[in-house]
Amino acid sequence: MVVSILGHPKISAFLRKTRVWCKYKHFSELYQVLSIHLDEEIWKQYLAECTQWEKSKDPNWKLVSIFDPEYPKTLKEIYDPPLVLACLGNLSLLKSSIVAIVGTRKSSPVSLSATRKLVEVLSANKSLSIVSGMALGIDREAFLSAWEFGLPVIGVLGTTLGMEYPPGNRDLYKRIKEDPNQLLITEFLLKTEPAKWTFPKRNRVISGLSDKVYIMESGRKSGTISTAYSAMEQNREIYVFDHPKQFDNEGGRLLIRQGAHKLISEIKFSIEEVKVKNASMSYEDWCKKRTIPSEIRRDGRWDFDFNL
Incomplete structure (x- = not known):
C-alpha cells in the first residue's frame, strides 16, 4: 500500500472535505475504498505520483499515518489533523x-x-x-x-x-x-x-x-x-x-x-x-x-x- 497517497494534495483535500477517513480504523480499509470515490484514471495518476515519490524519497524519512500507533494523540484530536506526516528523527x-x-x-x-x-x-x-x-x-x-x-x-x-x-x-x-x-x-x-x-x-x-x-x-x-x-x-x-x-x-x-x-x-x-x-x-x-x-x-x- 502507498501510504503517501494520504499526503497527495488532491486526495487529502477530498478526505478533509468528505471526512471519509473518519469511518475507518485502519489505513488498509480506507485504501481499499479510495479508488471507488475517484475517477479511475485520476486515481491511477495520483497513485503513480505517490509511488514514484516513495521510491525516490530519502530512506531515513518515515511516514506516520493517522491510523498508526506512533501518531500523536493530541494532534489526532483536532478537527483537521494531517492524515500523514513525513518524519525524520526520533518518533x-x-x-x-x-x-x-x-x-x-x-x-x-x-x-x-x-x-x-x-x-x-x-x-x-x-x-x-x-x-x-x-x-x-x-x-x-x-x-x-x-x-x-x-x-x-x-x-x-x-x-x-x-x-x-x-x-x-x-x-x-x-x-x-x-x-x-x-x-x-x-x-x-x-x-x-x-x-x-x-x-x-x-x-x-x-x-x-x-x-x-x-x-x-x-x-x-x-x-x-x-x-x-x-x-x-x-x-x-x-x-x-x-x-x-x-x-x-x-x-x-x-x-x-x-x-x-x-x-x-x-x-x-x-x-x-x-x-x-x-x-x-x-x-x-x-x-x-x-x-x-x-x-x-x-x-x-x-x-x-x-x-x-
Missing part, C-alpha cells in the same frame, strides 16, 4: 509532553532573553519536548536554548523535508538531522514551495501537538497570531509574554485581552526591571549592533532574571 518525541514556543521573526532582545529563560525553567522537566516552526527569531532561540538546557526539539515545517527553509537556519537543520534525538515533521510530501497558505497549516500542527503554547512576541498580523488562534480552536492553554521594551507585541496584548494567560503573572515570574538608556533602539539598529544599551550583553540578551 518517540511525538509521545512526549510537548509545549510550543513561538514568536515573531523580528524579535526584540528582551523577548529573546525571555525565551531562553523560559526554556531554562521548563527544562526542569526532562521528559518535555519543545516544538516550534523552524523560523528565525523566537523559533530559533527556542531551539538553541532547548539544546543548551538538554531538551529535544520538534521542528514543524511549512515545506517538504527536502527543503531547508529559511536558509538562515541551515545550521539548525544540520544539527537536527545529525542528532537522532531530535525530530523534523511535515504534512507536505510532494514538492511544495513555501507559500502564505502552507504556514497557517503548519501552525495548526504546532499548536495541535502541544499541551501549552507560549507566545513570546507577536505583531497584530503575523503567523504567530495564526498559531494562537489555532490553539484557541483546539482548546490549548495559551501564555503570552508581554514587556514594555518589546518592538511590537500588539498581537500578544490582543490575545491577553481575549483571555490568554499573561506569562509573567500567571507563572509567577518576578522580573528585575532594567533601565534602558536608549529605549528607542530600532530592530535594524539592534541587528547591526550600532546602538547597544549598556544593560544588553554583546550577544543581544538582557541581563535580567526570571525566578519561580
Whole structure:
C-alpha cells in the first residue's frame, strides 16, 4: 500500500472535505475504498505520483499515518489533523509532553532573553519536548536554548523535508538531522514551495501537538497570531509574554485581552526591571549592533532574571 497517497494534495483535500477517513480504523480499509470515490484514471495518476515519490524519497524519512500507533494523540484530536506526516528523527518525541514556543521573526532582545529563560525553567522537566516552526527569531532561540538546557526539539515545517527553509537556519537543520534525538515533521510530501497558505497549516500542527503554547512576541498580523488562534480552536492553554521594551507585541496584548494567560503573572515570574538608556533602539539598529544599551550583553540578551 502507498501510504503517501494520504499526503497527495488532491486526495487529502477530498478526505478533509468528505471526512471519509473518519469511518475507518485502519489505513488498509480506507485504501481499499479510495479508488471507488475517484475517477479511475485520476486515481491511477495520483497513485503513480505517490509511488514514484516513495521510491525516490530519502530512506531515513518515515511516514506516520493517522491510523498508526506512533501518531500523536493530541494532534489526532483536532478537527483537521494531517492524515500523514513525513518524519525524520526520533518518533518517540511525538509521545512526549510537548509545549510550543513561538514568536515573531523580528524579535526584540528582551523577548529573546525571555525565551531562553523560559526554556531554562521548563527544562526542569526532562521528559518535555519543545516544538516550534523552524523560523528565525523566537523559533530559533527556542531551539538553541532547548539544546543548551538538554531538551529535544520538534521542528514543524511549512515545506517538504527536502527543503531547508529559511536558509538562515541551515545550521539548525544540520544539527537536527545529525542528532537522532531530535525530530523534523511535515504534512507536505510532494514538492511544495513555501507559500502564505502552507504556514497557517503548519501552525495548526504546532499548536495541535502541544499541551501549552507560549507566545513570546507577536505583531497584530503575523503567523504567530495564526498559531494562537489555532490553539484557541483546539482548546490549548495559551501564555503570552508581554514587556514594555518589546518592538511590537500588539498581537500578544490582543490575545491577553481575549483571555490568554499573561506569562509573567500567571507563572509567577518576578522580573528585575532594567533601565534602558536608549529605549528607542530600532530592530535594524539592534541587528547591526550600532546602538547597544549598556544593560544588553554583546550577544543581544538582557541581563535580567526570571525566578519561580
